[in-house]
Amino acid sequence: MADEHAPAYDVSDYNEITEGKATILFPKNNEVFYNPVQEFNRDMSIAAIKTWRDITMEARMARFDKSTNPNKVSPPTTFTVLEALAASGLRSVRYAKEIEGIDHIVTNDLLEDAVESIRRNAHFNGISQSLVRANQGDAISVMYSYRDKERFDVVDLDPYGTAAPFIDGAIHAVKKNGLICVTCTDLAVLASNNHPETCFVKYGGNPLKAEFCHELALRLVIHSLQQAASRQKRYIEPLLSCSIDFYVRIFVRVHDKPLLTKTVSSQTGVVYHCKHCGSFASQSFGSIEEGKNNNHKYHIPDAPIVDQKCANCGSKQQIGGPCWLGPLHNKDFVQRMYDNVSKTDKSVYGTHARMKGMLKVILEELNDVPFHYELSEICSAVRSPCPPLVKFNAAILNAGYRVSGSHTRQGSIKTDAPSQVIWDIMRTIVKETGRSTKITKDSPADIILSKDVQTDVSFALHKDANPESRRIKLVRYQINPEKFWGPKARHTEAPKNKKPKLE
8 A cells, every 4th residue: 555645756857876775866957965975974974873872782781780670671772863964864764774773763954855855765765754754944943852852862963064053952952871973074164274263163262274184173073062062061972083085073972971071171272383393282271180089189280381482493383272182082982883894794885995994093093192293294394305104103112102193194193202202203314314405594494403312213113113004905094086076065955946846
C-alpha cells in the first residue's frame, strides 16, 4: 500500500548521486547542494559518532551494573540526533543508514525547498518519516526550543561559513555527556590576519598569520564552545579536532560538571608570536595548585612571560587569542576510532585511506604542547637551505626533548623544546652549510646567527625521528582532491516557478 504522506516527485527531474549507503536526488538545475569534497567530513563524522556511541553505551551499562538500587531501570540503548542545518538531508540519510542505534534524527533547515529535499531523499532511500523527521525552522530557535524538552544526544552543526551564531543553542540542546559536532568554513577569518576584528566578534579571540594559523583556528573555535558551555555551568571536552582542506571539524563531549569549569582559565590563554622568525610562547590566564585533601587553589598569572620584542631576533611580536590551550584531542577516543576505521572494510568509507592517515598523524601529535614551528619558515628566517625533517627531529630528540608533526600542516615541528634549542639547532646547521651572503648586519637573521650555541646538538639517527605514519606510507597530508575544489556557493531558495515540477 502506498504511503499517503510520501512526497511526490519524478526521478527523471533529478540527478542521482551515491555516497556511502545513500543515494541522493539533486535537482538538475541546482549545482550548489552537493560538494563531493565534503565526503571526508561526513565519513569522519559517521566514524566519530559510532565511536562516541560505543563508549557512551558501555559507560551507561557499567553504571547500571554497578548500581545497587533494586528498582534500577536498564539504560537506553538508542540515541537521538539533531542536524540543525541540513540542506539536502544527505548527512542525515547517511547517519540513518550507516549508524546503528539511532532512535530518530530531527533534520532541520530554514528553507522550504531544502525541507522538501530532505523528505524526498529520505523516502527515496526507504527511510521512514519517524526515523528522519524533516523540520522547517530557524536553527537557533529549534535548538532553544529543546532546552526544556528531551534534549538530543548528538547535535551536528555544519553551516555555510561560521558556526558562531549556533553554538549557544547547541550547548542548550545537547544532553549530558552528549556530542556536539561543529564545522566552520570561514578560515579566511579564522586563519589569517585579514579580518581580526571579525574573528574577535565571532570567536572571542584574535587570529594570526603564522605557521600554526590552522591550529590556532581550531583553538579559537574550541574557546568559543567552552565559553558558551561555561555560562551554563557545563564543560566541553575536545574528543577530536581536525583541520581539513578549507574548514575545521571539531567533536566535543559536553559534561554537566560545574567543578570542571574552574579549570577553564588554566586551559585558556594567549600566544605571543614573532613576526619574523616565527618563535612563539603561550601563556594561560590561570594556574592550579594542588592542596591537601584533593583541594585546589586557583591563581592569577604574573605579567607577560615575554618582552615586546622577540628574544631571538629582536623583531616585534603579535598576540593571538584568547584561545583554548588545552588538549585538542582525547587520545583514547582517537585510538578507538582509528582501530574501528582500520578494521572496517575499505568500501564502507569512500575516503578510508585519508581517514586512517589523518587519525594516525593525530595520534602521533604531542597533545599537551600548543602550536608548532614549520621547518621551511625556520630556515627562511636565517636564509638557510632546508635539512631533512628527520634530521631536525633527531637533533631535538637527542637534546632530550619530545617532537612530533601536526596534522594541520606538512613539515610542522611540534615540540616541548624551548625556542633557544630550536635556534641552536639552526645555528649548527648554518655552520655546516655556510652562512648566506645576503644576510645584512644587525638584521634579524644576523642577530639569531650571532648568538652562541648553548645546546649540545647531535644529528645522530634517532629511532623516533621518523614517525610511523610516514614509515608505513599512510596518506598523511591530502593533495587537492579535485580541480577548482573548495566551498560551493551558498544555497538560496529557488524561485517557485523554477522548482522541479512535482507530479
